Amino acid sequence: MVAGWFAGDGEDFRLLGTRCSACGTVFFPREDTWCRNPGCAGAGLEEVALSRRGRIWSYTDSRYRPPSPYVTDPELPWEPYALIAVELESERIVVLGQASPGITVADLAVGMEVEVVPGVLHEDAETTWTTWRWRPTGVAG
CATH class of the missing domain: 4.10.1060 (ZNF265 like)
Structure with missing residues (x-):
């Protein structure tokens, strides 16, 4: 990124x-x-x-394929992902990011504690583009 x-x-x-x-x-x-x-x-x-941790301020899911420059394979079916707005523990600022793979809006609640973890935004034969993701605390992965 x-x-x-x-x-x-x-x-x-x-x-x-x-x-x-x-x-x-x-x-x-x-x-x-x-x-x-x-x-x-x-x-x-x-x-x-x-801060590595914060609490969910808001969340939603992305049910549509975003436009360019977001990279997706149009040959594959679109997989929705959760977006989470997190209020950081110490700084009290809100940071938006995707949920970790496998986490859906059904797994989330406002006020739930989450932590920032590395994630892969996209990869091809030459490059892996990394980003951050939010994962509920206590969830392995």
Whole structure:
């Protein structure tokens, strides 16, 4: 996906954001130029690893094949996937992402604790595009 948005693997996998040194506002996706807080003129931003866990703020499922640039094989039937908006534990910001494979909207509830895990967005013979996914805590995989 986008370089610099996440790092690590397994239990060390984290989304990466930035924090304004003037007002303490945290951003994801990261900001590298200036503070996006309209009440702050700060420009000192530091990279921060975001919380691995949070609680479901909202969720839905994707029942249609998204348009390009999303990559799908038109020869295969479309498989819906769950989208989850998660309020991060410490930062209290909401981050949207897909659910881990096998997790459907029937498995989710607002307020449920989830954790960020690495996932595969797409792969071909030469490249694997990685991303983040949300998985309910206590679920293996």
